[in-house]
Amino acid sequence: xxxxxxxxxxxxxxxxxxxxxxxxxxxxxxxxxxxxxxxxxxxxxxxxxxxxxxxxxxxxxxxxxxxxxxxxxxxxxxxxxxxxxxxxxxxxxxxxxxxxxxxxxxxxxxxxxxxxxxxxxxxxxxxxxxxxxxxxxxxxxxxxxxxxxxxxxxxxxxxxxxxxxxxxxxxxxxxxxxxxxxxxxxxxxxxxxxxxxxxxxxxxxxxxxxxxxxxxxxxxxxxxxxxxxxxxxxxxxxxxxxxxxxxxxxxxxxxxxxxxxxxxxxxxxxxxxxxxxxxxxxxxxxxxxxxxxxxxxxxxxxxxxxxxxxxxxxxxxxxxxxxxxxxxxxxxxxxxxxxxxxxxxxxxxxxxxxxxxxxxxxxxxxxxxxxxxxxxxxxxxxxxxxxxxxxxxxxxxxxxxxx
Numbered sequence: 001x002x003x004x005x006x007x008x009x010x011x012x013x014x015x016x017x018x019x020x021x022x023x024x025x026x027x028x029x030x031x032x033x034x035x036x037x038x039x040x041x042x043x044x045x046x047x048x049x050x051x052x053x054x055x056x057x058x059x060x061x062x063x064x065x066x067x068x069x070x071x072x073x074x075x076x077x078x079x080x081x082x083x084x085x086x087x088x089x090x091x092x093x094x095x096x097x098x099x100x101x102x103x104x105x106x107x108x109x110x111x112x113x114x115x116x117x118x119x120x121x122x123x124x125x126x127x128x129x130x131x132x133x134x135x136x137x138x139x140x141x142x143x144x145x146x147x148x149x150x151x152x153x154x155x156x157x158x159x160x161x162x163x164x165x166x167x168x169x170x171x172x173x174x175x176x177x178x179x180x181x182x183x184x185x186x187x188x189x190x191x192x193x194x195x196x197x198x199x200x201x202x203x204x205x206x207x208x209x210x211x212x213x214x215x216x217x218x219x220x221x222x223x224x225x226x227x228x229x230x231x232x233x234x235x236x237x238x239x240x241x242x243x244x245x246x247x248x249x250x251x252x253x254x255x256x257x258x259x260x261x262x263x264x265x266x267x268x269x270x271x272x273x274x275x276x277x278x279x280x281x282x283x284x285x286x287x288x289x290x291x292x293x294x295x296x297x298x299x300x301x302x303x304x305x306x307x308x309x310x311x312x313x314x315x316x317x318x319x320x321x322x323x324x325x326x327x328x329x330x331x332x333x334x335x336x337x338x339x340x341x342x343x344x345x346x347x348x349x350x351x352x353x354x355x356x357x358x359x360x361x362x363x364x365x366x367x368x369x370x371x372x373x374x375x376x377x378x379x380x381x382x383x384x385x386x387x388x389x390x391x392x393x394x395x396x397x398x399x400x401x402x403x
Contacts, residue, residue, distance in 0.1 A: 026066045026319060028054065028312060029093040031083060031108065032123065034072035037201045037227030038100040040256040041302035042123050044070075046098045048293045049305045052286075053312035061320055069093070073104045075200060080104035081111060088115045095120060095315055095331075097308050100226075102126035102173035112137040117328040120315055122307030125225070125252060126176040127391060130355040134398035137328045139315075139335060141356045142307030143274050145173070146391040148251050149180035151272030151360050151384055156219055156249050157188040164249075165217035166195035167208055167232060169224035177223040177251050193217045202228055205235045213241055225252040230260050237265050254302040258365055258377045266377075269365040274358055274389075275303035275344055276378055282343035300375050310342040311356070348386060353398035360389035 030050050032042045047070045054066040069091070073080035080099065087093035088111065096112065099105040100123030112119035113135040120139050121129055127146040129138065164185050168174040174197065182192050194215045196208050209232070212220045220241065222232050229250055236248055250257075253271040277287040277300050286309070291297050318334040319326070326334075332354070340348040340356065348358040363378035370379065393401060 022063060024064050024319070024324070026064060026095075026316065027091065027093045028066065028068045028315075029083075029087045029091075029096045030068060030070040030098050030308065031073050031080060031087075031096050031104075032070065032098045033075060033100050034070070036075055038075070038123070038225065040260065040299075041226055041254040042098055042100040042304045045290070045294060045299070045301055045305040046123070046308045048290060049301070049309040050097055050312045052289065052293060053309045053316065057313060057316040057320075061316075064316070064320070066316070073099065073101065075101045075104065077103050077107040081107045084108050084111045088112075088117050094118060094328075095312075097312055098123045098304065100124060100304060101171075102129075102176065103171050105129060106133055106172060109133060109135060109138045112328065115328075118315065118331050120308075120311040122311050123304045125173050127180060127396070128172070128176060130351075130353040131391075131396040131398055134353045134396070134400055136354075136400060137332055139311065139332060139350055139354045139356060141311040142303050143272075143360070144355075144390065145176040145180040147274075147360055147389050148177060148272050149184045150391075151362055151389070152249060152251055152270055153181040153184040153221070154188060155270055155272075155362055155381070156247075157185055157190045161219040161247060161249065162188075162190040163217045164190060164192050164219045164221050165212045165215040166192065166221045166223050167205070167212055168195060168197045169200055169228055170197035171200055173225065174223045178221075181221055181223065181251055198224070198228070200228070203231060205232045206239075208232075209236055209239055209241065213239065213244070213246065217246065219247050219249050221249045221251055223251050226254075226257070229253060230257050233261055233265060233269075254304070255300045255375075255377055256302045259298075259300055259375070263366060263368040263371055263377070266365045267367045270362065270381070271365070272360055272362055272384075273303050274360050275301075275306040276361065276363065277301055278375060278378070279361070286343055298374070300377075306344045310340070310344050313342050314338070314340050314350075351393055352401050353393060353396055355390055355393075355396075357386040357390055359386050360384040 095118040102124040105124035127144040362382040
């Protein structure tokens with residue numbers, strides 16, 4: 001009898017050993033902007049970030065085989081949706097990451113929900129992703145319009161910028177950023193004197209800037225991003241708007257934008273980010289690796305790209321904890337259950353509405369005389385704790401959250 005039991009126990013152990021060593025295949029799709037106004041802050045840099053996360057994870061989990069593929073949504077929801085459907089249905093992609101452009105991201109989020117896959121949104125900003133449009137298959141990782149408004153917008157109003165004119169990108173992201181910032185301005189005693197909306201990827205801002213100039217508002221709020229923000233700031237400088245007494249508030253500015261503008265033009269801009277390459281030893285070490293992988297030492301990673309790395313890594317940790325081939329909702333539920341911890345954002349959590357919580361930082365762009373080395377862009381004005389950086393759960397109107 002003893003011998004029979006021992007053999008049975010041995011068989012169980014061998015079976016468990018075989019199961020734990022069983023190869024698990026994971027396919028990740030980085031859906032991004034490879035060729036347009038958001039390419040510098042996402043694009044190939046996001047693909048490299050996902051591959052770095054996969055490589056780091058596979059070092060400790062040799063039974064995982066992770067493939068990373070990429071696609072260009074061209075900032076068009078129909079093209080993004082077509083790629084997502086192909087990836088999920090035909091190419092067996094388990095998770096889609098990045099997706100700068102809130103209009104595309106809102107479409108991808110719904111597709112992930114319908115097909116019970118996973119979407120980790122590090123690139124889009126609309127706070128609606130964890131508000132009315134939330135679902136159980138999506139995590140919003142890096143930042144959102146509520147955070148930007150309550151970081152940059154509040155800081156500007158508190159320091160005397162109490163009259164605003166909005167220059168807004170005319171699609172889901174710009175509308176959400178304008179809406180959330182206007183709410184902050186009004187709540188803090190400011191006034192909105194006017195607003196104008198411009199097409200995505202605009203080269204000529206002259207007519208829009210003339211309207212902003214004519215409003216006499218103290219602050220021209222740029223509710224746009226990437227190439228649009230760069231072009232608006234450059235042309236505002238050419239128009240002498242700041243010299244004329246008005247100030248620009250870049251409501252979404254990345255380190256890549258500052259690098260493109262140069263410190264002489266960008267100096268003094270106040271902005272909110274959740275990642276800065278030069279924040280601490282861990283972010284600097286990661287950036288050094290990213291530089292090597294990208295083979296572009298003059299480039300600096302944006303927070304979107306950092307979000308791709310951290311979100312992908314946490315997704316893979318959840319897959320390892322579950323084992324096998326779990327459905328999308330199960331993986332996202334496990335991601336919410338597990339505390340997050342990575343070298344770029346530190347320790348954090350994911351809320352019931354899919355909002356990833358971590359600190360945000362209010363920065364000011366340095367003067368050229370203050371910058372000591374290439375990429376030394378920012379001085380830290382304030383750290384916003386995780387529990388204050390993002391919209392309170394009860395205010396988001398996410399249908400998954402009761403009460």
